[in-house]
Amino acid sequence: MSHPEGKPPSLMARLRRYIVAGILVLVPVGVTIFALRFLVNLLDRSLTLLPDRIQPEQLFGFQIPGLGIVLSLAVLILTGMLAANFFGRKLVEIGERILDRIPVVRSIYYGSKQIAETMFSGQSDAFRKPVLIPYPHENSWALAFVTNSDLGEIQHRTGQDVVGVYVPTTPNPTSGFNLMIPRKDVIELDMSVDEALRMIISLGVVVPVWNPDGKKVAKAVEAQGKKLPGKD
Known part of the structure; x- marks a missing residue:
């Protein structure tokens, strides 16, 4: 200076x-x-x-x-x-049969089990792709993470191809909202999940730089009066 x-x-x-x-x-x-x-x-x-x-x-x-x-x-x-092992699986089956007879405990246990299997099975796309969605109205955008692309009855009832997304709050991403959005309104991003989380936690100050070729730059910059490449 x-x-x-x-x-x-x-x-x-x-x-x-x-x-x-x-x-x-x-x-x-x-x-x-x-x-x-x-x-x-x-x-x-x-x-x-x-x-x-x-x-x-x-x-x-x-x-x-x-x-x-x-x-x-x-x-x-x-x-x-x-x-x-075989003996352990039998013990788990016996325990689950017991829990299945307790109304409130049954709902909590099987709900938690499904979440754990979805998150750690390695076969799900949940929380593997950050996206942009129009939220809370069509003229604003929010960072979100796809949680499910097969919503069963919800797909049928809405008559649309919808996906489930999780919209985390700032600066605490462990709380948020579960929304169902038409797939056509969901924009996939090139940034990684870690980069998206850093942007959320930093209140949108730390933004991963992106160029027109879709190549990411590891360095993060403060988005203060700076235009990202490819933006007017």
């Missing part, structure tokens, strides 16, 4: 620049530490499942952060090993 008559920047200008530079460094670090700390504390709660006499605080006299992650992974691996 040039200064009139070659004068160096004032003390206040330098302080302001240093403060901004400090914010740009520390805010992302702070948010990352906060998120990791939240995740570790959340998983550490799994230690409450252990009997009191073998709690880490009882054995070692102090708490070990992150031990809950190890316990959670061990439980997941052991459960997967058990469910993958």
